[in-house]
Amino acid sequence: MIFLNRVPKRKDILPVYAVIVLMVYGWTILKFSYYVPSWLYFLNLSEILIVFSYSMAVNLLESLSILIGVVTIAAILPQKWFAEMFVARGAGLSILLLGLMMYVANQFNTKGYYPSEIIHWSPIIFVFMGMFVYLIGRITFLRNAVECFADRTIIFLYISIPFSVLAFIVVLMRNLI
Amino acid sequence: MSNLSRRDFLKLAGLASGAVAMSHLTPRLMRNQTSDLPNIIIFVFDAMSARNLSLYGYERNTTPNFHKFAKRANVYHRHRSSGNFTTPGTASLLTGTYPWTHRAINLGGLIARDLVDHNIFSAFGSDYNRLAFSQNMLPNYLLGQFARDIETILPFSSFGILEQIYGESFTNDMSLAYRSFDDFLFKEAKPPSSLVFGLIDQILFRRQQARAGLDGDYGLPPRAGAEDLFFRLTDVFDGVNSTIRDLAANSPFLAYLHLWAPHEPYRPAKEYQNLFQDNYSPVRKPDHRFGDHIEYYKLKTHRRIYDQYIANVDAEFGRLIDDLDKSGVLENSYVVVTSDHGQSLERGLEFHFTNLLYEPLMHIPLLISAPGQSKRKDIYFPTNNVDLLPTLLWLVGRSIPDWIEGKLLPGLGGVGDMERSLFTLEAKTNRAFASLSQATVAMIKGNYKLIYYKGFESEDSFEFYDLENDYEELNDLYPAQPVTLKAIKDELLEKLDSVNAKYRGR
Numbered sequence: 001m002i003f004l005n006r007v008p009k010r011k012d013i014l015p016v017y018a019v020i021v022l023m024v025y026g027w028t029i030l031k032f033s034y035y036v037p038s039w040l041y042f043l044n045l046s047e048i049l050i051v052f053s054y055s056m057a058v059n060l061l062e063s064l065s066i067l068i069g070v071v072t073i074a075a076i077l078p079q080k081w082f083a084e085m086f087v088a089r090g091a092g093l094s095i096l097l098l099g100l101m102m103y104v105a106n107q108f109n110t111k112g113y114y115p116s117e118i119i120h121w122s123p124i125i126f127v128f129m130g131m132f133v134y135l136i137g138r139i140t141f142l143r144n145a146v147e148c149f150a151d152r153t154i155i156f157l158y159i160s161i162p163f164s165v166l167a168f169i170v171v172l173m174r175n176l177i
Numbered sequence: 178m179s180n181l182s183r184r185d186f187l188k189l190a191g192l193a194s195g196a197v198a199m200s201h202l203t204p205r206l207m208r209n210q211t212s213d214l215p216n217i218i219i220f221v222f223d224a225m226s227a228r229n230l231s232l233y234g235y236e237r238n239t240t241p242n243f244h245k246f247a248k249r250a251n252v253y254h255r256h257r258s259s260g261n262f263t264t265p266g267t268a269s270l271l272t273g274t275y276p277w278t279h280r281a282i283n284l285g286g287l288i289a290r291d292l293v294d295h296n297i298f299s300a301f302g303s304d305y306n307r308l309a310f311s312q313n314m315l316p317n318y319l320l321g322q323f324a325r326d327i328e329t330i331l332p333f334s335s336f337g338i339l340e341q342i343y344g345e346s347f348t349n350d351m352s353l354a355y356r357s358f359d360d361f362l363f364k365e366a367k368p369p370s371s372l373v374f375g376l377i378d379q380i381l382f383r384r385q386q387a388r389a390g391l392d393g394d395y396g397l398p399p400r401a402g403a404e405d406l407f408f409r410l411t412d413v414f415d416g417v418n419s420t421i422r423d424l425a426a427n428s429p430f431l432a433y434l435h436l437w438a439p440h441e442p443y444r445p446a447k448e449y450q451n452l453f454q455d456n457y458s459p460v461r462k463p464d465h466r467f468g469d470h471i472e473y474y475k476l477k478t479h480r481r482i483y484d485q486y487i488a489n490v491d492a493e494f495g496r497l498i499d500d501l502d503k504s505g506v507l508e509n510s511y512v513v514v515t516s517d518h519g520q521s522l523e524r525g526l527e528f529h530f531t532n533l534l535y536e537p538l539m540h541i542p543l544l545i546s547a548p549g550q551s552k553r554k555d556i557y558f559p560t561n562n563v564d565l566l567p568t569l570l571w572l573v574g575r576s577i578p579d580w581i582e583g584k585l586l587p588g589l590g591g592v593g594d595m596e597r598s599l600f601t602l603e604a605k606t607n608r609a610f611a612s613l614s615q616a617t618v619a620m621i622k623g624n625y626k627l628i629y630y631k632g633f634e635s636e637d638s639f640e641f642y643d644l645e646n647d648y649e650e651l652n653d654l655y656p657a658q659p660v661t662l663k664a665i666k667d668e669l670l671e672k673l674d675s676v677n678a679k680y681r682g683r
Contacts, residue, residue, distance in 0.1 A: 024372050028362070031370035035361060042286040042609040047353060054357035055370070062373040098372065105368045105376045114383045174350040 006075040008086040014157065015150035016090035017067050021160045022153045023098040024063045027105075028055050050174065056167035059160075070094055085137040091150040092136040096129045214305070214429035214573055215548055216510040218421060219565075221270070221433070222490055223263060223313050224440040224529060226519030227256070227540040229480075229487055237453050239487045242495025243542070246514070249550045251588045255559040256543035257621065258518045261603045262529050263315040266517035266541075266562065267435065271297050271319060273566030273581035276602040277676040280609045285315055285360065287352070288322055289610070295580045297566050298326035298431070301573070306427045308420070310335060311435035312401050312413070314355060316517075317344075320433075321352025334406050336416030338398060339389055341382045341405040359404065366403045399444040401437045410438055410446060414493040418500055425506045429573075435517070438490045441528055445485035449492075452485045460649050464525035467532055467633070471525050480522040509548050511572060515562065516541040532603050534619040534628050535650055539601045545589060547572075558593030559621050560586055561600070595623045598668060607632075612680040613673065620669045626650070627665050631673075639666065 032055060039048050070090045074083040082089050104115050118125070136142045227233045232243045233254060259275050260266035260282075268274075268281035268288055272295050276282050280289040288296075298307045309320045310331035317333050324330060330351065334340035343363060344355030362371040365382075369375025382405050391397055391407050398409050417434055424430040445452075459480060464470050494514075501507050519538045520529055529538055543560065545568075563583030570577050571590040585591030604616035615632035624645035630638045641655040641662055655662065 027372040028370050031361070031368070035370075038283075040608075042280075042283045044290070050350075050353050051357045051361060054354065055362060058362055058371050058374060062371065066373060101372055101376050105372060105379075108366070108368050108376075108379055110366065114387065115380065119380075174353075175347055176349070 003075055006079070006083065007071055008074050008083055008090070012086045012090075013067070013071065015087050015147070015154055016070060016094060017063065018153035018155075018157050019091045019150050020063045020066045020070075020094045020098065021059075022156050023094070023102075024066065025056075025059045025156070025160050027102060028059050050170065053167035053170040056160075056164045057171045060164035060168065063160075066094060066098070081134065085143060087150055088136050088143040088146045089133050091146050092142075093129070093133045095146075096132060100125065100129075213509075216425070216429050216506070217301075217305075217431045217513070217569055217573070218510050219431075219433050219513040220494070220515070221267070221435040222439060222494075222514070222516050222542075223435065223437050224518060224520045225487065225490070225516035225542060226537045227516075227542045228519065228537040229484055229522075230542055232542065232544075233540075236457050237455070237484050239484050240491045242491045242498070243514070243544065245495060246498055246512075246546065247544055248553050250512075250514075250544040250546035251550075251554045251556060251586075253543035253545075253560050253586065254555060254557045256515070256541055256562070257539045257559070257599060257601060258516070258541050258562050259601050261518050261531065261534055261538040261601065262605070263313055263517050264319075264605075265602065267316045268319055270515070270517065270562045270565055271316075271323070271433070273297075273563050273583045275563060275582055275600055275676075276604065277613065278582060281319065282602065282604040282607060282609055284605050285318055285356070286605075286609055287318060292580075293322050294326075295578070296323045296326060297433070297569070298323050300566065300570055300575065300578060301431050302575075304429070306424060306430040307433075308424060308430065309433040309435075310417075310420070311433075312406070312408070312437035313435060313440070314359065314401070314404055316435050317355055318352045321350075321355065324349075324351060331420065333401075333404075336413045337406045337408045338412065339385060339391060339405075339407040341378060341385075363405075365405055396447070396450065397444055399438055400442060402440070402442075408437070410489055410493050413438075414497045418497050421501060421506055422504060425504075428509065436490075439483060439486040439520075441483075441520075443479070443482040443486040445482065445489040449485045449489040452488055453481050459523065460651070462524045462649065462651060465533060467630075468525035469527065471527050476522050476525075476527060479527060483520065483522060507546075507548070511548065511569070512544075512546045513565065513569070514542060514544040515565070517562075532606075532617045532630070532633060534601050534603055534617050536626075536644070536648075539619065543586075545586070547589075554588055556586070556588050556593070558587045558595060559597065559599055559623075564591070598622045598672075600672070610680065612677040612682075618669060618673060620665060620672075622665050622668070625661055625665055627662070627669055629669055629673075641665075 032052065036048065070093055074086050074090060104118055107113055107115060136146055229235050230240045230243060231238045232240045232247060258266040259269040264281050264284060264286050265276040268279045269276060272279045272288065279292060281287055301307060307327045308329040309327050311317050311320060311333065314333060320327065320330050332345035334342045334345060343358035344351060347354030363369055363375050363378045369379055386392055398407050400407050413436060421432060424432055459477065461473060518529055519540055521527060521531065521538050523537060526533060561583065564586050567577045567581045567583045568586040568589050571585055587593035599621040601619040602616060604613055607613055607615045618629045620627045624643055626642045626644050628640040639655045640653045642650045643654060
């Protein structure tokens, strides 16, 4: 119960989740748009939508797993370090983490690539990320900017969540019936 | 209904549950009643060109075990695939129709949805115990379409040593699950489309790969293209062996076994890596304008490794056949050995991702051994892989559906016909359900072969070869306009026009 009391409030979690959703779903939708022209050569619309459903279902799990990670950090760390300014620091951390993932993912253009340098330097990268997240809370301009951005991304939740739920139902129906 | 007594209700419930149980048991009981039907075992060795097999006269002794097997088989010397890569070639084999009919013409394409019931598994029916296995992802898309006609589809990664394949977990929706997960979200050698799980998947797989010593290229265990699957040929053939033995307990069975080797990347086992260090020099052919302009010496080196890989496959195949023979499985089985398409190692072009249709790309092996057959029979009439399905149906006494475009193979119910027209189509850049506006079509008639390149350049072009006198296709007769050309060209254009009629305007 003590741990649950340390979990940020729902109104603070939503903007952070919205940022995560924007980046995770946005990445997949962008890639999807690259594939669609070739799929249109031989898949029909319903098949393309089913592939989209699988993708949305996976995106939902991915975004939730990142959110759980961020919320857990907020619950574990001293409140002054993270939870007190959860929207700014949580959104900032998500942007940095997912941005780093996008950078690494883009390196996987060749067979056999392994991000050994990034893994080697990861402790330092994470320390810098932590420092930057801390600074977001300390510098008013940065904090306002991140909070403002996170707040504006909430609109995406109104699209992504219903779509993901629908996608999950599609995936379940195709595999259970 | 109000008069239904408790006793009546119990009787009805008993009958209903009995009926449900019987509906489940009927195919099995029928199978037992028809157990005198022969089994069918189809081996497809991916990208195995007949032009590299000593069985068909190749200079290097690549296939001593195929020779041995041929002593008890019908050997088709002029057998061709109707496509130059896996999707159309396999779809034609499985449906007995040409690519312009089944429309699986694109890389990873699918059979026209209204034709999905027209396949080898449905044609054999449920009194056959039907199993399919493919180590190549592309046939798995097709097998997923036929799933309701197949009792068992072995997972793509069966018999592998290192794998990370997700689509196969979704057994009810395999075709689209493979496409969603393994071809999109977690696709190898590209930035993953799933940012979090996809990235973790790629990092973990490459770490496992490095730990298992599977980083690199030559000398490693084979890999199924860019898919996350490594395997050893020995394991695969052992797995296939035990699968067939298990099937034999529930005869009659139909087994479609599509193995990756000798498809590139060529990875022969260690003991084959020193083979063919000889002075063999393949005929030099001019680079084709549609080729990749790869140097002759590079192609020559790669040809040697391809040949080593074929020799490796041949040895494993020999071991498998000997074992199945000893176990008695072959006593009541037709065994088919073939490929889905060939492989190019000439004219500056390697592999088969091309719009060219020269013989190394379309000439494939076909051997069919009948139960109890003890003599070799060589057949030199031209045949196509659309002919396999009707022939197999005829051999087991089934009627041949009218949707099949192939004919009975000579020597197995059919009569040889030198004047028959046979086609191979390459149209991977054309929309599947549209008129063929960008395609290469090869037509074989008698000893002649006409190739038509349509829509690739500002002007369409043709090549014409006399295969009887020009085995290597070096002398293009088209510019000389021989008398034999006109009728063949008219027929090809007419054929293309007729297959396009359905899609005109699309």
